[in-house]
Amino acid sequence: MTRVLLATRNAKKLTELRRIVEAAGVDGVDIVGLADVPEFPEAPETGATFAENAIAKARDAAAATGLPAIADDSGITVDALNGMPGIFSARWAGRHGDDDANLWLLLGQTADVPDARRGAAFVCAAALVTPDGAAAPDTPDADGEIPGRTVVHGTWRGTLLREPRGENGFGYDPIFQPEGETRSSAELSSEEKDASSHRGRALRALVPHLQALRADA
Template identity: 50%
Template sequence: MKLIVATHNEGKLVEIRRILEEGLGEDAAKIELVSAGSMHLPDPVETGVTFQENALLKARDVAKRTGCPAIADDSGLIVDVMGNAPGILSARWAGAHGHDLANNALLLAQIEDIPDDKRTARFRCAAALVVPGADGELKETVEIGDMEGVVIRKARGEHGFGYDPIFVPNDQPGRTSEDPDHFGEPLTSAEMTPKEKNAISHRGKALRALVPAIDALLK
């Protein structure tokens, strides 16, 4: 079965393939994962006002263009004291899409006066599976995954992307920060290895929750 992932990021295919292998076992070999980018499909304009709406929008677009089942996700950071912002605007919070340093700097400036115990936040991901039917109808499944934590005051770590350097997840691996100024403190997402982060990440949780629906397609 061909399953199209609505992304131009080939690295995301690696992550999804790993999750399917974990959840489906030998049946994962029955799935051919293909990215929308490798098929030269355009990125649809994300006009939704929630992560769920944007994930569905992207998956629907790919499913309609290809006639194949499609997966898409949408994610961002939710800061409680900011009324759930930056939310769906996370990637372009400072104006330019994907400008991580500017996004982090603006967010930290906006909550500079907020005490440490009030800087609670979460990364949220919505993952959608859209399956075209023989009658033209689309069968849709959406799952949500959260990674709870807090926003710290100064970036730490070289891994990850986006807000990872200023976010400390509540769930921690069995080691602590090696930063000389923060030795022994909990790790930021950017200090974790990809394996450590993927085990607790919002995206991993949402995609793993889709495995039963994907499994049903193989039966």
């Protein structure tokens, strides 16, 4: 059994990745979270992009634990705010992880934005870093890649709602209506969200790389 660390303390993210791996039929991979490994110092997110933050988190986790590690960085980008909150989504109101404060601040900032200009997108970058990749220098090879480090992306377009709806999601889910939907992201079932969401798309893109890890074990 190959253990792979998802570098998060968010139980919902851990459950989501386990569902995706199971649905993809990947055998022999045990997804564990930070609560399942000894604690190690977690560096603050200082990258300028979602990808930089995801790589840094996965690299630190792989180096500290000796396990292949997955980390993601995601957030909401609002067209009328020139792509913000973006990488600052989790701390938009000033304190990291205060979902309610972040949501209501964003709604206040866009209160005067007309319906036709309320386009938004959830964006996710997910990185898989092996222990060898964590120890590798940050200089890309001739193909522009660093062996042992993989980064994938997922985007989910939609519209920013004017008030929260639904109880199934977290973060900005209650005020995001995906394209082609009449419901908010927080009104979708877990299976529906996995099939369409930014994180679901990014994590599914990592499945072949998880299968390769299992084959190499």
